[in-house]
Amino acid sequence: MAKERVTVIDIARAAGVSKSTVSLVLQGSSLVNEATRAKVNAAIRELGYVYNRSAANLRQSKSKIIGIVVNDLTNSFFAELAVGVDAVVQSAGFVQFLANTGEKIERQREVIASMREHGVSGLIISPARGTEASDLTPLVESGIPVVLVVRDIAGAGVSSLTSDNHAGAVAAVRHLIERGHRRIAFLGGFADTAVFESRVRGYRDALLEAGLGPQSELVIGSAPSRAGGVTAIEQAMMLKERPTAALCFNDAVAFGVCDGLRARRLEPGADFAVIGFDDVIEAKTAVPALTTVSVDPQGMGERAAELLLKQIKAGRAEPEAIVSSVRLVVRQSCGAAAERRMKEVSS
């Protein structure tokens, strides 16, 4: 079965035409007689020909490959992002080359290098934590279009697409205020990240807007994890003036907050309102009675891919910074019928 590789020349011979005719057929050119095309296609099928992209890419010094590198494929947000990218990339006739860095800068360097070696025509990157502008300089100087997603990198000089964390936090806090809450905590997250900063700023702005002052003692950082949520809510409940609601840095924290509330015999959603940014955990597994602020990962992937394709077509476009809007979704409790109604509250 270890057949010799069959090439255009073989199928040309079999179909009684020349190489270039075959090549034209392969590219779907309209300059070729219908009958000839059929003969060629028959031969292709007959001999089990498979097109050799390496040769084609070499010749044309370009490929139809889009690279996407994500920092944590284990997080289904990024898996869905990749699926979104794939959808548009595919329908544009490109193929996707997906790599996972697992938050490791060194690995990120390797995969980007590998992608360049494979001649990708564009790159979508969700950078690993700690990536600096200088890490991307050689890449952008090579002229390959790049769009950053999820996390922006100042000074990198490329397009980026990020969630509007500030607007999302504002919307969430407004939502709580409308429901009558006055003491609202911000729980979880490490204060040294840009994401944390913009979420807290949105939280503060919404409070100020409602004349509720900056309730600084209610901003309680912690690890952005379920365990972190537990410690944060415990700390919040130690205050003499307890909050009645919390906006959580992410959904993992929110889950932990729910755990902590239940430990105190409080029912999340009923006795205490909990909203979390939906960063980590897939929406479909969310706990009942939890409200999340979330951006649609697939939609984000699609937009990123569209932006990238535009740049690829334009040749050399100016980088655009795009801020994707964050939607606030109120997720109702799963009832006996396991139905889940979602209502969009804010853009």
Place this chain on the structure above:
Amino acid sequence: MAKERVTVIDIARAAGVSKSTVSLVLQGSSLVNEATRAKVNAAIRELGYVYNRSAANLRQSKSKIIGIVVNDLTNSFFAELAVGVDAVVQSAGFVQFLANTGEKIERQREVIASMREHGVSGLIISPARGTEASDLTPLVESGIPVVLVVRDIAGAGVSSLTSDNHAGAVAAVRHLIERGHRRIAFLGGFADTAVFESRVRGYRDALLEAGLGPQSELVIGSAPSRAGGVTAIEQAMMLKERPTAALCFNDAVAFGVCDGLRARRLEPGADFAVIGFDDVIEAKTAVPALTTVSVDPQGMGERAAELLLKQIKAGRAEPEAIVSSVRLVVRQSCGAAAERRMKEVSS
């Protein structure tokens, strides 16, 4: 910035050596003088040379690419599987080419074709639902090593790596019997799949082994979803002799069963034992008090990749069918500290 592509010849000139010397350096050959190597590497860095894989692949008519095609990247099981594959593939000096089919046969055909065109040296496939042996015939006849994961395809003539569903079900049912349960239901899933069949068979075998007869009325199929779980448990509770425990086709069903129980004021885990095969939903978001039967996706990916690499090295190995063992994990409820103790009950 639209520099000309720099090639080996450029860096050869810059380093004052010949093309082939550069080529040797690139491949880390030991046949080259240390000083020369340094000069070459300096020139490479200087000129920003990037290796052209297309050219190399063309020349050597082989690539260092491993393809992995999964049926649903949105499902974090498969995302983690891919991460596991990536880990070993990477350390063997290959790069991974990941594609998602979204359970669509047509798309699967396309991505496999695309991978062949790119000259992958091996393929790991989690086939889309409905894939037939004939869909893989051209691929396996081409001599490319293939290993199937998760779902096997009879008659495909390739290696495969699947969970031991039968053993998993047996272990789960034994676990329930040990805890005193006598009426145990099997809930959810469509009866026309091989996976369903082997799980139910394991369930039956374990009941027979304990002298509990084939409780056929307790096998209740449904959609393998959360909603399906709700309807299945409702149907089970209509029986005059109600079950006291259930093994669920998957975790989504198990979640639905928990929903249905709560609607009847029954506490899952306390009033009614629920075990689910952990197919769909990431373990870290599992509901408390739910016991799952799960296989480690990353470990499975690693084993698949090792198997594939072995075949690639061997040139043309006989297909092996490998049955990966399924672990039964008892997951304790998340308490106030959000701790989760896991105990391995069975292999």
Place this chain on the structure above:
DNA sequence: CTGTTAGCGCATTCAA
């Protein structure tokens, strides 16, 4: 519409 010719960038002989 079809055939001919000439490389794309690289790895690999074979000599030197």
Place this chain on the structure above:
DNA sequence: TTGAATGCGCTAACAG
């Protein structure tokens, strides 16, 4: 150890 020549399979001119 290094340099010169050859061709991997394909596409892009151009000539028929």
